[in-house]
Amino acid sequence: MKIVIATKNRHKFTEISCSLAGIEGISLVSLNDFPNAPDVIEDGETFEENAVKKASEIAEYIGLPAMADDSGIVVDALDGRPGVLSARYGGPGLDDGGRNRLLLGEVRGVPPQGRTARFVCVIAVAFPGGGHHTSRGECAGCIADEMSGTHGFGYDPIFFLPEYGKTMAEIPLEEKNRISHRARAIEGMRTILAGMTGGTG
Numbered sequence: 731m732k733i734v735i736a737t738k739n740r741h742k743f744t745e746i747s748c749s750l751a752g753i754e755g756i757s758l759v760s761l762n763d764f765p766n767a768p769d770v771i772e773d774g775e776t777f778e779e780n781a782v783k784k785a786s787e788i789a790e791y792i793g794l795p796a797m798a799d800d801s802g803i804v805v806d807a808l809d810g811r812p813g814v815l816s817a818r819y820g821g822p823g824l825d826d827g828g829r830n831r832l833l834l835g836e837v838r839g840v841p842p843q844g845r846t847a848r849f850v851c852v853i854a855v856a857f858p859g860g861g862h863h864t865s866r867g868e869c870a871g872c873i874a875d876e877m878s879g880t881h882g883f884g885y886d887p888i889f890f891l892p893e894y895g896k897t898m899a900e901i902p903l904e905e906k907n908r909i910s911h912r913a914r915a916i917e918g919m920r921t922i923l924a925g926m927t928g929g930t931g
């Protein structure tokens with residue numbers, strides 16, 4: 731079975747395709763192979779709603795099963811913000827560095843025990859004609875005092891992992907791919923896909 735990975739984020743594509751490589755009976759295709767695919771409007775209130783919407787609209791358009799990830803960072807001191815708005819937080823003028831600086835400013839002065847946060851990822855696979863499955867993963871940490879590290883993307887430089895004493899951007903990508911929210915969601919997705927193809931995952 732061919733599955734389109736419905737993301738325009740190349741970091742996500744790499745993380746998902748590396749982690750799902752080798753499942754018997756599944757081959758993964760990039761959205762880059764379908765340059766006219768529509769931009770899906772992410773207006774859901776939950777990660778689940780957005781992931782299912784992205785996967786379903788692309789599956790319908792392309793006529794192949796499609797897999798999408800909706801993810802973001804949830805900061806307790808900010809009542810869960812940026813959450814589903816993580817990619818667009820602070821408006822279209824900001825890049826990853828600008829969003830990180832914005833978030834650091836918002837939690838400035840919050841003591842260490844109040845800086846808890848988590849990365850959340852929901853992966854959905856949807857089928858042309860209807861039907862879908864979802865898998866959710868979370869990774870707990872806290873917001874660092876400053877940006878540090880160059881690996882990964884997005885909020886990785888400010889996401890501190892107490893058990894490593896490092897940010898997500900300071901650990902190697904292979905390690906991130908073992909412990910991240912996306913890794914955990916993918917693990918559940920492997921089981922779902924293996925069940926569909928009769929493979930061993």
Ligand code: ITT
Pocket residue numbers: 736737738739742772799800801802803816817849882883884885886910912
């Ligand atoms: P697609 O919708 O095309 O998949 P996107 O980057 O717009 O790409 P989302 O709408 O799911 O994806 O937004 C997720 C944002 O959350 C992403 O842009 C990052 O800012 C942040 N994020 C998600 N996963 C992350 C990770 O593993 N490390 C750091 N930041 C992450």
